[in-house]
Amino acid sequence: MNNTNTLISLRGVTVEYDGVVVLDHLDLDIKDKEFVTLLGPSGCGKTTTLRIIGGFTEPSQGDVFFDGVKINDVPPYKRNVNTVFQRYALFPHLNVYENIEFGLKITKLPEEERKKRIKEMLAMVGLSGFELRRVNQLSGGQQQRVAIARALVNHPRLLLLDEPLGALDLKLRKEMQIELKRIQQQLGITFLYVTHDQEEALTMSDRIVIMKNGEIQQMGTPTDIYNEPINAFVADFIGESNIVDGVMIEDYLVEFGGRRLPCLDGGFGKNVKVDVVIRPEDWEICKPENGQFRGIVKSSVFKGVHYELMVQAPGEEEEWMVHTIENHPVGSEIGLILTPDDIHIMNKMSPEEEAELVSALEADSILEDGEESDEE
Amino acid sequence: MKARIAAAPYLLWAALFIIIPMGLVGWYAITDMDGNLTLDNFSASMRFAPVIGSSVWLAIIATGICLVIAYPLAYMISRKSGIGQRTLILLVMLPMWMNFLLRTYAWMTLLENNGVINRLLGMIGLGPYEMINTPGAVVLGMVYNYLPFMILPLYSVMTKIEPLLIEAATDLGCSPWETMKRVILPLSLPGIATGITMVFVPSVSTFVISVMLGGGSFMLIGDLIEMQFLGNAYNPHLGAALSLVLMAILLLCMVITDMFSNPEEKEGLLL
Numbered sequence: 001m002n003n004t005n006t007l008i009s010l011r012g013v014t015v016e017y018d019g020v021v022v023l024d025h026l027d028l029d030i031k032d033k034e035f036v037t038l039l040g041p042s043g044c045g046k047t048t049t050l051r052i053i054g055g056f057t058e059p060s061q062g063d064v065f066f067d068g069v070k071i072n073d074v075p076p077y078k079r080n081v082n083t084v085f086q087r088y089a090l091f092p093h094l095n096v097y098e099n100i101e102f103g104l105k106i107t108k109l110p111e112e113e114r115k116k117r118i119k120e121m122l123a124m125v126g127l128s129g130f131e132l133r134r135v136n137q138l139s140g141g142q143q144q145r146v147a148i149a150r151a152l153v154n155h156p157r158l159l160l161l162d163e164p165l166g167a168l169d170l171k172l173r174k175e176m177q178i179e180l181k182r183i184q185q186q187l188g189i190t191f192l193y194v195t196h197d198q199e200e201a202l203t204m205s206d207r208i209v210i211m212k213n214g215e216i217q218q219m220g221t222p223t224d225i226y227n228e229p230i231n232a233f234v235a236d237f238i239g240e241s242n243i244v245d246g247v248m249i250e251d252y253l254v255e256f257g258g259r260r261l262p263c264l265d266g267g268f269g270k271n272v273k274v275d276v277v278i279r280p281e282d283w284e285i286c287k288p289e290n291g292q293f294r295g296i297v298k299s300s301v302f303k304g305v306h307y308e309l310m311v312q313a314p315g316e317e318e319e320w321m322v323h324t325i326e327n328h329p330v331g332s333e334i335g336l337i338l339t340p341d342d343i344h345i346m347n348k349m350s351p352e353e354e355a356e357l358v359s360a361l362e363a364d365s366i367l368e369d370g371e372e373s374d375e376e
Numbered sequence: 377m378k379a380r381i382a383a384a385p386y387l388l389w390a391a392l393f394i395i396i397p398m399g400l401v402g403w404y405a406i407t408d409m410d411g412n413l414t415l416d417n418f419s420a421s422m423r424f425a426p427v428i429g430s431s432v433w434l435a436i437i438a439t440g441i442c443l444v445i446a447y448p449l450a451y452m453i454s455r456k457s458g459i460g461q462r463t464l465i466l467l468v469m470l471p472m473w474m475n476f477l478l479r480t481y482a483w484m485t486l487l488e489n490n491g492v493i494n495r496l497l498g499m500i501g502l503g504p505y506e507m508i509n510t511p512g513a514v515v516l517g518m519v520y521n522y523l524p525f526m527i528l529p530l531y532s533v534m535t536k537i538e539p540l541l542i543e544a545a546t547d548l549g550c551s552p553w554e555t556m557k558r559v560i561l562p563l564s565l566p567g568i569a570t571g572i573t574m575v576f577v578p579s580v581s582t583f584v585i586s587v588m589l590g591g592g593s594f595m596l597i598g599d600l601i602e603m604q605f606l607g608n609a610y611n612p613h614l615g616a617a618l619s620l621v622l623m624a625i626l627l628l629c630m631v632i633t634d635m636f637s638n639p640e641e642k643e644g645l646l647l
Binding site for chain 1: 538540541543544545546547548549550551554558559562563
């Protein structure tokens with residue numbers, strides 16, 4: 001990685017609580033003005049990583065560098081970093097204006113400058129005219145925007161955001177995602193964003209860091225991660241996927257679901273067991289007789305933009321998830337076609353890894369259904 | 377309507393034992409021995425202004441000391457884990473399980489001229505110091521007896537301050553000292569107001585502590601009132617008037633402390 005404009009570096013950062021490893025020798029570089037998202041199921045260590053950078057958690061091992069300077073022993077209030085907390089953490093005894101002014105007063109900025117900055121910031125988050133409101137009179141979305149304004153008004157070099165949109169409804173969440181991205185580009189501040197929502201990560205980030213069990217699984221642009229997931233965990237976590245057992249017959253030829261199909265992957269060796277990942281939206285639907293695969297539509301669920309079909313051929317084990325904008329009635333027979341670049345080959349996970357994946361995803365779907373919780 | 381019926385036992389109680397006696401106190405205060413209406417009792421009360429003044433002064437000192445001791449302690453307790461908090465609060469309340477008179481007696485034997493403390497000091501060649509029968513001993517008695525009443529309301533308000541708010545303040549650049557000043561102190565004001573009231577009120581009206589530890593060498597308003605009813609200065613009319621003066625002082629004190637607490641955060645006042 002190009003080191004000239006790196007803002008934050010973590011080197012071999014390890015965090016242990018009572019013998020439980022929360023972060024395992026983490027190396028991470030974040031460039032200046034970058035929007036980086038830490039993505040993973042709950043308990044993967046993403047919030048802990050954020051707290052390490054904010055200064056609220058001390059690493060058991062390893063170093064944290066800010067602008068090339070080691071800041072392990074710098075207390076949070078001396079770091080040029082501000083945080084938007086998951087549950088907002090607004091001061092109940094102060095009104096909206098005073099909450100946003102809080103950090104500026106500490107740095108003893110002159111009153112004129114304070115007023116100017118707060119006015120700008122309120123306009124930016126769309127809360128002009130709310131200055132004198134008490135914070136407990138605001139809706140969740142408004143409180144969230146006050147929390148963002150309170151952090152950003154200090155013009156930190158780095159803004160940490162800990163699942164800041166978790167408590168908002170879907171519509172507001174989408175609006176805020178676009179809003180945050182706009183603010184980030186307008187102010188040129190580095191954002192480090194934590195979420196377990198893959199869509200949020202894909203929408204906003206310049207770069208996504210996927211974490212599991214205190215380790216980084218993959219780093220890359222949203223497109224890279226979506227199109228070239230490094231393993232089945234990443235593939236399944238980012239978007240929905242069909243993941244099936246397969247055998248790499250030779251380079252560029254894979255067998256799965258009883259067919260041999262050409263693919264673009266090589267270098268696995270001959271007759272090696274692999275995981276085959278197919279995105280549900282990559283299937284092309286055709287007449288049954290023309291398909292590489294054919295099957296009966298077992299179920300069809302309307303998802304808004306597309307239909308989600310479950311397709312299975314009689315007598316075959318595999319059930320394929322297919323996304324299509326055209327509905328096919330339950331019971332009808334369809335054909336399915338894949339082009340070589342739709343087939344993603346991954347190294348096989350060990351059974352333990354597979355069990356972990358299942359439990360992590362289950363935990364996460366529970367989390368998405370119910371209330372969010374803290375990681376520690 | 378039903379709620380009113382449910383409140384009936386208490387209303388009856390309040391009428392019999394609060395409203396009527398208060399009326400009697402008021403009646404006594406404005407009459408003389410022969411039953412004629414008069415304001416002499418109040419003008420007579422004014423002759424005891426120095427006594428009232430020293431009562432208020434000692435109570436203020438005791439309340440101030442309680443606040444200074446209790447505030448950091450309550451904060452420390454409120455930041456402990458659940459079990460730690462319960463254990464420490466239990467320890468704070470423990471002395472209150474013992475009889476008030478007994479506790480004050482214990483201080484007498486400690487502070488006496490040939491009491492435990494002076495004898496210990498004597499062993500290393502110091503003293504004896506005159507400790508009992510001084511205003512200091514009275515203040516000590518007040519602080520010792522009423523300290524839990526300061527700690528508990530402070531603790532109950534502070535324990536509701538989320539750790540996240542403290543992190544947020546730190547994140548925005550507050551040193552620990554500034555966090556205390558800008559976040560914890562303002563959020564604990566209701567507890568401070570309640571604590572001050574709960575220590576000041578019994579301190580200013582106490583008579584047992586001043587009799588036992590002050591030795592009767594100087595008088596507090598509580599002693600003065602007691603003398604009017606039980607002592608040889610028997611004059612319930614003057615006693616009633618003095619009681620009303622005391623009530624006025626307490627009311628004033630509560631109004632003042634109330635002004636300092638945030639009008640939106642009154643929970644602490646209810647404890």
